[in-house]
Amino acid sequence: MRTLLNTLYVQTQKSYLHLDNDNVRVEVEGERRGMLPLHHLDGIVVFGNVLLSPFLIQKLGRAHKPVTWLTEWGQFTARSETPVSGNVLLRVAQHACTCDPARTLAVARYIAAGKLQNQKTTLLRSAREAAEEDAPALRQAARDINAQIAVLPLAETVDEVRGIEGTAARSYFEVFSLMLRVNRDFFWLGERTRRPARDPINAVLNYVYTLLAGECASACQTVGLDPQIGFLHALRPGRQSLALDLMEELRPVVADRAVVTLINRQQLTPRDFTLHEGRTVTLTEDGRRTIIKHFQERKAEEVHHPLTGRKTPLGLIPHVQARLLAQHLRGDRPHYPPYLHR
Amino acid sequence: MDNPIPLSALQHFVFCPRQYALIHVEQTWTENAQTARGRGQHERAHGGGTEERGGVRTLRALPLVSRRHGLAGVADVVELLPDGSPRPVEYKSGRARPRLADEVQLCAQALCLEEMFGVSIPEGFIYHVASRGRRNVAFTPELRGAVLEARDGVRALLGSGELPPPAADERCRLCSLFDACEPFAPRDFPPGYDPFDTRLL
Numbered sequence: 001m002r003t004l005l006n007t008l009y010v011q012t013q014k015s016y017l018h019l020d021n022d023n024v025r026v027e028v029e030g031e032r033r034g035m036l037p038l039h040h041l042d043g044i045v046v047f048g049n050v051l052l053s054p055f056l057i058q059k060l061g062r063a064h065k066p067v068t069w070l071t072e073w074g075q076f077t078a079r080s081e082t083p084v085s086g087n088v089l090l091r092v093a094q095h096a097c098t099c100d101p102a103r104t105l106a107v108a109r110y111i112a113a114g115k116l117q118n119q120k121t122t123l124l125r126s127a128r129e130a131a132e133e134d135a136p137a138l139r140q141a142a143r144d145i146n147a148q149i150a151v152l153p154l155a156e157t158v159d160e161v162r163g164i165e166g167t168a169a170r171s172y173f174e175v176f177s178l179m180l181r182v183n184r185d186f187f188w189l190g191e192r193t194r195r196p197a198r199d200p201i202n203a204v205l206n207y208v209y210t211l212l213a214g215e216c217a218s219a220c221q222t223v224g225l226d227p228q229i230g231f232l233h234a235l236r237p238g239r240q241s242l243a244l245d246l247m248e249e250l251r252p253v254v255a256d257r258a259v260v261t262l263i264n265r266q267q268l269t270p271r272d273f274t275l276h277e278g279r280t281v282t283l284t285e286d287g288r289r290t291i292i293k294h295f296q297e298r299k300a301e302e303v304h305h306p307l308t309g310r311k312t313p314l315g316l317i318p319h320v321q322a323r324l325l326a327q328h329l330r331g332d333r334p335h336y337p338p339y340l341h342r
Numbered sequence: 343m344d345n346p347i348p349l350s351a352l353q354h355f356v357f358c359p360r361q362y363a364l365i366h367v368e369q370t371w372t373e374n375a376q377t378a379r380g381r382g383q384h385e386r387a388h389g390g391g392t393e394e395r396g397g398v399r400t401l402r403a404l405p406l407v408s409r410r411h412g413l414a415g416v417a418d419v420v421e422l423l424p425d426g427s428p429r430p431v432e433y434k435s436g437r438a439r440p441r442l443a444d445e446v447q448l449c450a451q452a453l454c455l456e457e458m459f460g461v462s463i464p465e466g467f468i469y470h471v472a473s474r475g476r477r478n479v480a481f482t483p484e485l486r487g488a489v490l491e492a493r494d495g496v497r498a499l500l501g502s503g504e505l506p507p508p509a510a511d512e513r514c515r516l517c518s519l520f521d522a523c524e525p526f527a528p529r530d531f532p533p534g535y536d537p538f539d540t541r542l543l
Binding site for chain 1: 368369505522524529531532534537540542
């Protein structure tokens with residue numbers, strides 16, 4: 001049984017992590033800040049100027065626990081590859097599938113269907129909790145997305161699937177701010193802007209998506225899939241297309257929901273943002289810490305997986321989905337079953 | 343000689359061809375309490391070296407190979423009787439497995455030992471750590487045949503690279519790969535699961 005373990009995120013600059021028996025010892029400028037038993041961890045994610053001792057890196061590698069290096073602002077730079085790199089036949093099957101337009105289309109359609117279903121579920125849930133004047137617009141957006149789900153089976157190319165997904169995304173993000181109940185004058189969302197974010201919601205979304213993408217890439221790596229060879233996302237050098245594919249179904253459930261919750265509970269407030277000249281926005285270190293903490297708690301929540309029929313921590317869903325995809329690619333399942341959140 | 347078949351693979355294959363394929367073809371390995379215990383016991387048994395007691399020499403972690411049958415592996419324990427004749431002893435942490443999986447693994451060790459020592463070996467032992475009981479396994483022609491049959495099955499699966507369907511029977515309760523195998527989850531979409539569902543809930 002794979003159990004959900006913690007990911008250690010270290011974002012305090014000038015931290016030094018080293019091995020102390022079977023613990024990770026975290027020091028900042030020579031002062032001890034924490035000790036964590038290695039067997040509670042499934043990996044370490046470090047931001048920016050954080051040092052890891054060679055013994056720690058090697059010990060983590062042998063235990064199949066990857067280290068992920070992000071920039072101080074959360075941009076992916078590197079991940080350690082651990083000795084088990086999975087099944088070469090699986091990677092060959094994955095490549096063969098991407099060379100087969102019909103099979104690629106089928107996988108892409110199911111991934112998009114999962115994303116749209118979960119966007120719909122998220123909007124409808126917010127509609128039930130929303131103020132009377134906001135609920136109709138949220139329900140209407142859910143109906144618009146539903147209409148896009150209805151045309152998905154008719155899509156004949158992956159480009160058409162991407163078009164349908166884009167239309168649904170516009171309906172979804174148009175009403176995204178209506179899911180918020182506080183600080184609405186501050187938390188506004190223009191169009192989706194990546195780097196740099198042009199508004200506070202984009203700044204938070206980008207950050208949570210980075211964390212989630214890291215989890216999805218690890219899941220691919222653990223199962224032995226090539227994280228760069230995707231189906232819905234176009235192949236592009238340096239892009240983790242498959243990790244992004246796996247992330248699609250989970251964005252509304254894990255990331256978007258987290259952002260809405262944190263803002264509504266006022267755990268994230270305008271103080272957690274820095275507004276720069278020229279209208280770009282970044283998160284403060286405290287803001288990022290709040291997000292990581294919530295993200296970790298959310299991962300431990302158990303959800304019912306509609307296909308396996310089992311209760312699974314949300315944080316393991318990327319692994320379950322990567323494995324289901326691997327089973328499909330290896331001919332053990334006729335279709336890829338996306339995760340549908342209830 | 344083709345690449346020799348690992349002795350441990352025979353045990354997995356006889357227990358369940360899909361378990362074998364998951365471990366050796368799909369490279370899936372999940373540890374549960376049972377496998378962790380087994381690994382610990384094997385690490386102890388595989389400390390290597392020899393000891394002698396009552397005229398019987400005990401060899402640990404002895405490398406085995408049979409060129410004739412195309413098998414290779416490491417024996418937990420081999421006992422050398424006073425006349426120099428070897429007897430394989432396989433350590434098992436759990437109870438006896440159905441389908442002769444452990445017996446086949448033990449007999450495969452005997453086939454290697456027969457070739458390496460130039461003797462014939464009538465029997466070996468399976469030692470159950472939990473009950474501290476040792477049971478005698480006779481290497482009958484049927485059991486020897488089962489070893490070669492399993493070896494051919496392993497070779498065929500490795501060659502095809504395919505994953506056999508799940509057993510989905512009482513064996514699955516004992517299997518550490520339950521999660522990766524999903525023996526009882528439907529292969530196709532179950533009733534009520536529809537990614538293109540357009541009912542609004």
